[in-house]
Amino acid sequence: SQQGEEDPQALSIQEGENATMNCSYKTSINNLQWYRQNSGRGLVHLILIRSNEREKHSGRLRVTLDTSKKSSSLLITASRAADTASYFCATDARAGGFKTIFGAGTRLFVKA
């Protein structure tokens, strides 16, 4: 079964607005990562947050991690049309092998 589950499944906003995507997972993790995927392309790594971190920033991205609730959020501020893509969270479980488990993703559409 999938470790990470994102919500919402789809999100449509106007350029300039903020976009928030959430991810929940099931087991203890070493770290959580967020990736972006443009249509027809591979995934691009955005940010990694370790299990002992609570918040991390990178440019217009802000990621939070709440290990007590087994959840993470990705905030994109001042969105642009170029941010239109699917966003996935991925987790490396502390136990159970070497898998990186990806969620089903949130499809973000930013209208110009």
Place this chain on the structure above:
Amino acid sequence: GAGVSQSPSNKVTEKGKDVELRCDPISGHTALYWYRQSLGQGLEFLIYFQGNSAPDKSGLPSDRFSAERTGGSVSTLTIQRTQQEDSAVYLCASSETGASQPQHFGDGTRLSIL
């Protein structure tokens, strides 16, 4: 090359044929991953290599699927006796040393089984 390269980018074949997909990781990356992505879905883990060894093959869906990696570099994913449910995009990724590191992805091979 600078990134992960996969070939072919598209493959159309008839049910029952064998197919071979290739991945060239970033030079020096010891960890290599294969994933499968169905239309509009997330990624399904298939197999992980550390060097030429595959410590985790648990994601391979059936014994028709196999993978190998030679010289700690190029990897091939082979699907024998393809079925229509094998149609998907097969993505390869590499990372410097493995666990808990960012993965760098190729653009995938889009496989269509007629």
